[in-house]
Amino acid sequence: MTELSPLEGKIELPQAELDYWPHFLSETEAAELYTQLLLEVPWQSDRIQVFGQWYDQPRLTALYGEEGKPYTYSGITMNPHNFTRELKTLKDRIEKQTGDSFSSCLLNNYRNGSDSNGWHADDEKELGQNPVIASLSLGHPRFFHLRPKNDKKNTYKLLLQPGSLLVMRGRTQHHWQHQLPKSKKVKEGxxxxxxxxxxxK
Ligand SMILES: O=C(O)CCC(=O)C(=O)O
Ligand SMILES: [Fe+2]
Structure with a gap:
């Protein structure tokens, strides 16, 4: 496994387009936002089917966006909440930083190191041909893994610090998968x- 250095700027991987801002939010902003979201977001626990068996997804989620328009991914249909003032302000700031525009925000709450998000690419049809995904991290640092679809043993890892912003764009989702693995010693969220x-549609 190769560790990517968390310096500001482009992360150079073949057939990927990744931008990384380690200090997009200040430490204080990140800590305040974490506490606020933890308390105020209507977190839900989704059920997923794996080889015919039903399980609780190993994390809590929430979707914000245009109300009334559901979004389906990995067999789960989510109904979005209306953007709060805080999330809309954050969306505006991220749009300014990245130069892209976003309609929705999917939140993941990893309660501790036993929560995770398995290998996948964000390649649903609704995200378009070359999706731009802007990912803001809060709370305890966790490793994020990336691997090429055609060379799955060649895994890279990046420690995502609170307040950091990682953007995946271009053909990244065509050629790469990512995951947020379990990290058993981590007790924090x-x-x-x-x-x-x-x-x-
Ligand atoms: O938690 C993360 O950093 C990754 C989340 C993710 O990949 C997703 O929600 O599609
Ligand atoms: Fe993803």
């Missing part, structure tokens, strides 16, 4: 916000 452009 992490919240991740992924801003996306969801084009409803």
């Amino acid at each position: 992490r919240i991740n916000l992924t801003f996306r452009q969801i084009n409803h």
Whole structure:
């Protein structure tokens, strides 16, 4: 496993387009936002089916966006809440930083190191041909893994610090998968916000 250095700027991987801002939010801003979201977001626990068996997804989630337009991914249909003032302000700031626009925000709450998000690419049709995913991290640092779809043993890892912003764009989702693996020793929580452009049919 190769560790990527968390310096500001482009992360150079073949057939990927990744931008990284380690200090997009200040430490204080990140800590305040973490506490606020933990308390105020209507977190839900989704059930997923794996080889015919039903399980609780190993994290809590919430979706914000245009109300009334559901979003389906990995067999789960989510109904979005209206953007709060705080999340709309955050979306505006991220749009300014990245130069992209987003319609929705999917939040993940990893309650401790036993919560995780398995290998996947964010390649649902609704995200368009070359999706831009802007991912803001809060709470306890956790490793994020990336691997090429055609060379799955060649895994890279990046420690996502609170307040950091990682953007995946271009053909990244065509050629790469990512995951947030379990990290058994971690007792603290992490919240991740992924801003996306969801084009409803
Ligand atoms: O928690 C993370 O950093 C990754 C989240 C993710 O990949 C997703 O929600 O699609
Ligand atoms: Fe993802």
